[in-house]
Amino acid sequence: MQRETARATVRVRLDPRRRHRQHRQVLQPDHLEGANHVRKSISNFSNWKKYEPYLRSLCNVIYARYGWNIESYEDLYQTACYLLLIALSDFDGRGDEAGYVKQYVRRKLFNMVKDGENAPKHNNHPFSFVRHRNQKVRFVLCEEESLELYRF
Template sequence: MELAKRIEDLEPQAAVDNSAKSTRKWHEKVLSYAHLVRRWTSYFWKINKAYLYSYEDLEQTIWYILMVGLQEFDGRGDEEQFLNWYIRNKIVSVIMYGKKPPKCTHLPFTPIRFDYVSPDDLAEVNGLFYSDLDGE
């Protein structure tokens, strides 16, 4: 009876230890691909900096895409090659086509700079985009 009680007392601690170990392993795995993040951030910053808020926002977006890519990797092929392809394609979609980062649904973030349009200017903006409706 005493042994069973001690085992029950240790189980929550073992769960915490396993959780801490898995979290540490995840962090180590993510950080092992820092070279990919640096390379793609530098590359896309050089060719798109006029459209981006900041280097740090771009880097944050690429870190996020890397982590999603790690979760999406199914074990077939080389993980680094997959992540290289995944980061490139997803960041191109974000920068060139204005897509949201993957799995970003209700609170999207983006490194893209958007011009602010005042509510006072909405009629003028609508007139620019829908000027063909005025003739009807």
């Protein structure tokens, strides 16, 4: 604790009992809401290694089935790890974490391969591990005059 005077900063020594009381006030539950959120997200990301064997086996299956349309195995695995981190951060605590994470990663990877989707939450920098993207067809309403230009 410091007190500022007109000339200089003077350190004031607190007795241990008073210091303990100050720490106890700081660590009350209402002060820990932000810290708990950070601690929870760190603990979520720290257990990603338990999903690594599942990611490897899923990437092996996808690469064996769709390898002709995938840039490289490393890109596929990197995207799977990215999706894993998104799934861990999006998990809200309801239900089984492992089931949610595995289904999320599996569905997103297959959607990226089959439907040409980009990875989610890409902050305007879309990326994909797929060579030829077959995007879903989007129907656009056109004027009949412009359609007549393209008739044979």
